[in-house]
Amino acid sequence: MINPDSDRTLDRIRWRCRRGLLELDLILTSFLEGGFERLTPAQQETFSGLLGRADTDLWDLVSGRSHSADQAEEALLDTLRRVGTV
C-alpha cells in the first residue's frame, strides 16, 4: 500500500511496473512517465492496486479484452487503454 509519508512511493511503484510481460512493461512505464504524478492520491492507490493483479489478467484489462467491476479501476483502466508507447 502507498505510504504518503514516504518519498520513495514513486520508486516502489516504478519497480512494481516491472512485469513478466513486455507488453505491460512498456505500457505501465509509459503511463508512469506520462501522467502518474497528475493522478489524485485515490487514483494512485487504485493504480497500485492494479499492479497487484496477475500479468495475464492485467494485460486483458489494459488491452480492453476484459473489464473491471470496480468503477474506480475501470475509470483508470480507461486512461491506461489510451496509452501509446510511440
Place this chain on the structure above:
Amino acid sequence: MALPTRKFDAVIVGAGGAGMRASLQLAEAGLKVAVLSKVFPTRSHTVAAQGGIGAALGNMGEDSWLWHMYDTIKGSDYLGDQDAIEFLCRMAPQAVIELEHFGMPFDRNEDGTVYQRPFGGHSQNFGERPVQRSCCAADRTGHAMLHTLYQRNVRANTLFFVEWMALDLIRDASGQVLGVTAMEMETGEVWIFHARATLFATGGAGRIYSASTNAFINTGDGLGMAARAGIPLEDMEFWQFHPTGVAGAGVLITEGVRGEGGYLLNKDGERFMERYAPTMKDLASRDVVSRAMATEIKEGRGAGKEADHILLKLDHLGLDVIEKRLPGIREIAKKFANVDPVKDPIPVVPTCHYQMGGVPTNYHGEVVAPANGNPNTVVPGFYAAGECACASVHGANRLGTNSLTDLLVFGRASGESVIRFLKENPGHKDLPTDAGDYSMQRMARLDGQTGGESVFEVGAEMRRTMQAHCGVFRFPDMLQSGVQKIKAVAERAKRTEIKDKSRTFNTARVEALELDNLIEVAVATLVSADARQESRGAHDRADFAKRDDVNWLKHSLWYRDGSRLDYKPVNLQPMTAQTFEPKVRSY
C-alpha cells in the same frame, strides 16, 4: 566490513518456473530453502510462455521420448549434448504428470487425459509426420505453471525473499560455492546468504538487444554473477530470433498473421520474400525469413526514416479477418507501433527471443567448468537450471515448447542433485573472511563515482551495438568492428554513475547493477560469435554459410578474464539410445 548473514541449506536465485520447481523439490524434502527474486514470483518472465510444454505423452496419437529426442537434436543443429537431451525427453512426461498432480489446469481431452497441441518441429518416427506433443493451459501455460508452483511452494514453506537482488557469488579458495550476496531493495542493505548449495535460475538476458521480446527484468543476473566469479559462459553466440517483433518495442506479432495471408514489404513496396523463398515466400521457416529481412535492411532497402525495419502488410485481409482470426493484433499494432493494420502496414524487425547458451551444467543441473584436464568438472555447491543454464539441450537452436520442459525437468533434477550433495556434505563450510568484500567494493565504486557515465546511455549503446553487429544474420566486418565497440562499451560500463545515492528503493542503483550483468553477456555473445566461423542453428554468418562439423562441432566457453575463449566437445553419446549422427538439417 562484516555483512549481516542469513544461513540456509540452499539459496535459489530466481523465482520463475525453474527456480520454483527446484525450490519445491528442496522444501518438500524438509530443507530450509530461500528463493530470492527481483519481482513477485508469479511476475517472472515464465508468464510470457504461451506455446506449451513438449512431452511425449502420446495422448493424441503414438509418440515416444526417442522421437522427441530426435526432434530436439535436429532442432539444435547437432550442438546439443545427447545425454542431456535424452534425459530431458525421457523425464518430460513424468514432469508434466507431476505438474498435473500439483493442480496445473491443463487443457483436456474428452477422456480426461491432457490435451496436446501441434507445434512446429514435433514429429512422429524421426521426422516422418507431425505429432501433437505440446501440453498447454489455453494460451496461458506459463501463467498457470507459475501460479501452480508458487502455491505449492507456499504449502511447502519455501522462504521467498521478494524484491531482493542477488549481487555476487561467494566462492572459497577451493572454488566451492557458499552462497551469494544480495541487496534488499526496500532498505538498500546488502546481506550474505550463506548456503550449503546455491542454485541459479535467473532466466535469460535478452535485454542485451534493442529489439527483444524479453521483459525488462531479463538482465542476465546469474550470467553476470557467474562470469565475475570465474565461471565460463557456454555457447553465448546462439540467440533465437523471431522474425516479426514490432520495431522499436519488441512485442511479438504472431506467425499466424503471415499464415492468414499477411506479407512482408521492403521500402520499395516489394514483396521481397518471393526472391528468397519462391515457393514458401513469407511462410518460409523463421530463420529464412529473418535472414531475408536482415539482408534487405543491410542492403539499404529497409523502410522508415532510418531504413531500419520491414513492413508487415495485412490491410488486404480486411477488418473481419483481422478481428476474427487475429485477435489482439490490431490492439498491439495500435499500442506499440501507432498504426492501424486495417489501413497501414506494421513496422517489424527480427527480434531476440531466447538465449540458448548460459552457465554450463551437466544434466544433473550441476555447474561444470574445465579443471584438471576435464572440461566438465563439477563446481561444488553450484547449480543452474532454466534459460540461464546451458545443459546443453537446446544446442544452437531451441525446439519450440522445450523451454518449459527444460524448466520443469532441470528444475527438478537440480533440486535432486542439491539434496544428494547436502546428504553427503553436512553442515556449512566457513565463509572466507573476505566474503562480501567484492560486492561492497562494487557498491562503493558506484556510490563514489563522479563524472561518470549515464546508465541509460551506456545501456542504449550496448543494445544498439548488439543489434547492429550481432543480430540475426551476421556479417564478418560487422562482427569484427562489433567486438571492438562492445569492449569499449564495457569499459564505459565500469564508470557508471548514479545521481541518487539514497538507500531505500533506489531503482537507479538496481538498474546500474543490472547493466553490470548485461554487459558481461553482451561481450560474451559478440566475442563468441566473431570466433565461430560457421553457420549453425541460430548463428548465421554471411561469410561461412554452412555448418562445419569438422572444425566447429564443439561448445564455446567464454571467460570474463581477458575475454578469453575455450572450447569443449559436444557429447554425442546418449545415456542409453544410439547416437544421432549429424546430418544436413532440412524440414
